[in-house]
Amino acid sequence: MKTPITITKVESFIIDLPTIRPHKLSMTTMQKQSMVIIKLYSSDGLVGIGEATTIGGLSYGEESPEGIKLTIDKYLAPALINIDATNIQSAMTQLSKIAKGNRLSKSAIETALFDAQGKRLNVSMATLLGGAVTDTLPVLWTLASGKTEQDIDEAEKLLAIKRHNTFKLKIGSREPAVDIAHVSAIKKALGNRAKVTVDVNQAWSESTAKTGIAALQDAGVDLIEQPIVKENHRGLARLREKFIVPIMADEAVATPEDAFDLACLGAADVFALKIAKSGGPMAVLKVAAIGEAAGIALYGGTLLEGSIGSIASAQAFSTLRSLEWGTELFGPLLLTDDIVANPPEFSNYQLKLPSGPGLGLELDMDKLKHYQRRE
Ligand code: MUC
Ligand code: MG
Numbered sequence: 001m002k003t004p005i006t007i008t009k010v011e012s013f014i015i016d017l018p019t020i021r022p023h024k025l026s027m028t029t030m031q032k033q034s035m036v037i038i039k040l041y042s043s044d045g046l047v048g049i050g051e052a053t054t055i056g057g058l059s060y061g062e063e064s065p066e067g068i069k070l071t072i073d074k075y076l077a078p079a080l081i082n083i084d085a086t087n088i089q090s091a092m093t094q095l096s097k098i099a100k101g102n103r104l105s106k107s108a109i110e111t112a113l114f115d116a117q118g119k120r121l122n123v124s125m126a127t128l129l130g131g132a133v134t135d136t137l138p139v140l141w142t143l144a145s146g147k148t149e150q151d152i153d154e155a156e157k158l159l160a161i162k163r164h165n166t167f168k169l170k171i172g173s174r175e176p177a178v179d180i181a182h183v184s185a186i187k188k189a190l191g192n193r194a195k196v197t198v199d200v201n202q203a204w205s206e207s208t209a210k211t212g213i214a215a216l217q218d219a220g221v222d223l224i225e226q227p228i229v230k231e232n233h234r235g236l237a238r239l240r241e242k243f244i245v246p247i248m249a250d251e252a253v254a255t256p257e258d259a260f261d262l263a264c265l266g267a268a269d270v271f272a273l274k275i276a277k278s279g280g281p282m283a284v285l286k287v288a289a290i291g292e293a294a295g296i297a298l299y300g301g302t303l304l305e306g307s308i309g310s311i312a313s314a315q316a317f318s319t320l321r322s323l324e325w326g327t328e329l330f331g332p333l334l335l336t337d338d339i340v341a342n343p344p345e346f347s348n349y350q351l352k353l354p355s356g357p358g359l360g361l362e363l364d365m366d367k368l369k370h371y372q373r374r375e
Pocket of ligand 2: 201225272
């Protein structure tokens with residue numbers, strides 16, 4: 001009988017990497033990104049890597065970097081030891097039995113299992129997920145310095161070097177009138193040369209959203225992301241009824257169950273897909289399938305992961321037939337350095353998928369050790 005290939009060890013590290021400038025969202029201003037990176041070892045000597053990253057400690061979501069590391073070390077890793085490293089579905093089912101929720105942590109594990117299995121079979125992670133239909137993905141950039149003139153300058157530079165031609169603006173922390181003036185000034189400066197989208201990150205009440213979206217629609221904004229609290233699916237449906245500008249669900253659509261409810265209610269024109277939010281690449285493709293079946297357009301989202309999480313997302317998104325709104329997988333470009341030896345390439349408004357097996361990335365252990373948090 002063939003000796004089974006089993007999982008022998010899982011290591012996790014918290015990495016703190018500074019951002020190139022403050023990144024201002026409705027709930028926090030980021031000066032650094034804290035990523036949980038894992039290494040998953042198997043009995044055949046292969047090591048898979050994965051990433052679980054959130055934004056602003058506990059201010060954005062329900063899992064913090066410290067909590068993710070604890071969850072992996074104390075609960076998920078012990079449940080994986082000695083089980084079949086080549087059966088990803090079975091390993092993830094095992095994790096779903098011993099841990100509720102904790103989807104960011106699970107996404108890192110699933111990514112590492114795919115990375116190792118891809119290396120084992122000498123195929124990309126996308127191939128394991130059914131096959132890539134493209135090797136490049138369009139990528140937008142988020143303007144979030146908090147200053148209108150600086151954001152316009154940043155957009156002009158990125159347009160000039162053809163790195164991005166769609167810009168997402170983060171609003172919601174200031175008075176709506178101030179935010180609307182900010183967005184209108186940027187849209188006016190960029191004109192038809194760029195698409196402009198806004199992400200309110202749940203900051204508005206439904207009544208503020210009614211007046212706010214009306215003004216943003218008049219200003220020529222192309223897409224409105226998560227204007228109200230994520231739990232208010234019916235409110236999103238009411239807003240969608242009212243406006244022509246498309247409404248995108250982000251925080252509201254994490255699991256396939258969320259996707260099903262939003263689809264039944266007609267509450268979104270677009271779904272923002274994120275592997276971490278859904279609990280891994282396989283779960284995010286289920287969300288995408290529900291969107292496709294309901295005629296909801298798709299968008300490849302990020303939790304501002306570094307290269308590992310961004311490329312894991314890209315591997316999954318590259319298997320989708322249509323990503324009408326492109327992606328926002330620019331996370332590595334927001335950071336001052338990288339912990340992989342072959343950082344992803346961005347040019348001509350696109351992210352290029354690496355060509356190697358698994359994720360196609362090589363961890364730089366010296367860099368990882370340099371940025372590792374020691375406590
Ligand atoms: C979010 O809510 O969309 C994605 C891009 C960005 O700047 O922030 C994130 C989070
Ligand atoms: Mg968002």
